[in-house]
Amino acid sequence: MSGAARGAFISFEGIDGSGKSTQARRLADHLRASGRDVVLTREPGGSPGAEDIRRLVLEGDPDRWSAETEILLFTAARRDHLEKTIRPALAAGKVVITDRFADSTRLYQGITRGDLRGVVDRLHSLMIGVEPDLTFIVDMDPAEGLRRALARRGAEERFESFGEALQVRMRDGFLALAAEFPARCVVIDGARSVETVAADIAAVAARRLA
Ligand code: ADP
Ligand code: TYD
Secondary structure (H helix, E strand, O other), X not given: OXXXXXXEEEEEEOOOOOOHHHHHHHHHHHHHHOOOOXXXXXXXXXXXXXXXXXXXXXXXXXXXXXXXXXXXXXXXXXXXXXXXXXXXXXXXXXXXXXXXXXXHHHHHOOXXXXXXXXXXXXXXXXXXOOOOOEEEEEEOOHHHHHHHHHHOOOXXXXXXXXXXXXXXXXXXXXXXXXXXXXXXXXXXXXXXXXXXXXXXXXXXXXXXXX
16 A cells, blocks of 8 residues: 555553663664654653653652552543644654553552552543554563662652562563453563564564554
């Protein structure tokens, strides 16, 4: 088919330190080099309003917000990101690559402090209602992920300070999500060199975007 390329919506998910940001950037560079118009974005954040909410949720005391309040804040940030950044880019035929999306809320808020997955899903269908076309789940040994994440530690440490036990549950949770949504999720072994992982991801993206 000739004419403008269709837009595509790609997310990266995985535990902290698994290499999502590195690989999202690599895929964006790769697709740009092949002539695609790419918007590289992230959550929480990706629009001015959502970046303001990012500071509220990621900085400060780990007990600052309840899980329920976090669900509302992350979903509010996502709604603004969708309205201001994601939908306009897809409508213009661009590829949107986001570092985290709703799967992160399904896990971090959905299972860590009680079973709130049903609440996350209800609010998602009410306020967001879209899923990525393709989700890369970057899989990584939790201890190694935590080592990597702590090595570049900054002000955004609310979640990282929850420690390794949480990382273990998150890793299992991401693998379970991949099994729950097999049509859009692809698990990628993140414990290899940046180049090897990037080549793997580029090959999957090429097949899916074709
Ligand atoms: P995430 O976004 O999942 O938290 P990052 O992409 O920020 O992960 O990577 C976390 C740290 O690990 C960074 O310092 C990054 O340079 C490093 N890193 C990323 N991918 C690899 C890899 N394949 N091998 C070794 N180190 C990596
Ligand atoms: P991120 O900046 O991607 O951190 P990292 O690079 O360490 O993976 O995300 C920041 C934190 O926000 C991360 O610990 C996961 C958390 N988070 C949630 O708890 N819920 C969400 O819906 C999202 C998008 C992120």
